Ligand SMILES: O=C(O)CCC(=O)C(=O)O
């Protein structure tokens with residue numbers, strides 16, 4: 325499956341799968357990109373896809389499967405990777421609503437993993453949010469599964485040569501990730517290459533039942549607490565070679581039931597970019613409430629955007645910039661001769677023309693929404709979006725006529 329494509333420009337109605345219980349498991353060979361798009365990504369439903377990592381170097385080489393139980397091949401990793409400084413969460417310490425973060429040398433972490441230290445010490449340090457792919461770009465130790473290849477966030481960031489949202493997680497048994505929803509309201513995918521993880525996943529909105537009097541969410545949830553609060557949730561065990569698709573806004577908590585290693589990305593695209601926009605707007609409203617008494621100050625808008633960037637990780641100009649960048653690329657794709665064009669990240673995949681058109685329709689809607697948003701007065705970024713919207717409209721007209 326080298327082209328990622330959908331059935332039409334995305335105007336068909338999606339079947340409603342909401343009423344099904346639990347999280348389905350589907351084998352990679354039984355699921356086309358179009359089916360994943362219609363059944364899971366657009367309706368924002370979680371799914372497990374099996375056998376996605378068979379060809380990956382990390383799946384084949386990092387794990388010694390000639391022994392029982394299988395072990396991490398520490399010797400191989402020490403030979404393959406430099407002794408990088410890596411981010412580590414200390415599962416013994418809480419800082420705000422996450423575990424305290426620290427740093428370690430990779431080889432020290434691996435020694436700790438491999439050593440005979442007692443279980444309590446071993447289950448403390450969780451190597452997570454490790455940008456290994458960008459730290460060692462020449463080592464292609466995995467390939468993004470096609471289902472997750474429409475990724476505006478990493479496409480934009482990687483083309484710009486800046487930060488990315490592509491990670492490796494290495495957690496000894498007992499390490500865990502606190503209750504949270506993902507950055508910006510993004511999707512995430514995670515593929516286990518070793519060991520087993522237990523996920524608790526809440527249907528969006530259900531987390532409200534867990535808020536305390538100050539509207540704070542818990543750091544940790546237990547099944548008893550979820551049941552007592554009448555929360556609708558699912559649990560699923562993710563095994564080696566399995567990908568989990570975590571939809572937008574689904575709060576989750578994850579436990580490494582065994583020593584576990586996974587590759588994961590956060591991303592957004594035409595299916596969930598509206599949710600990112602809603603979250604961005606809500607985050608700006610929070611900032612505005614906080615600094616309401618400074619409304620008369622000079623450069624108030626600029627200041628509020630700075631605060632937005634600090635708290636949310638993205639401001640309006642960043643968001644518009646991503647939309648305009650993707651818009652330009654999709655227009656170039658549609659304008660190109662022939663069926664499709666190579667070179668759309670991840671570079672292994674080609675984006676189909678229907679998909680490009682679907683992306684453009686979504687971007688146009690979003691840019692119009694940004695323009696209409698009264699919370700944001702006129703700045704160069706918004707003016708740019710205004711002119712881009714006009715160009716999109718023209719391009720869409722040409723596209724429709726050509727069909
Ligand atoms: O595997 C973990 O510990 C957490 C992963 C996660 O939160 C995610 O993929 O969104």
Ligand SMILES: [Fe+2]
Nearest residue numbers: 505506512576
């Ligand atoms: Fe997450």
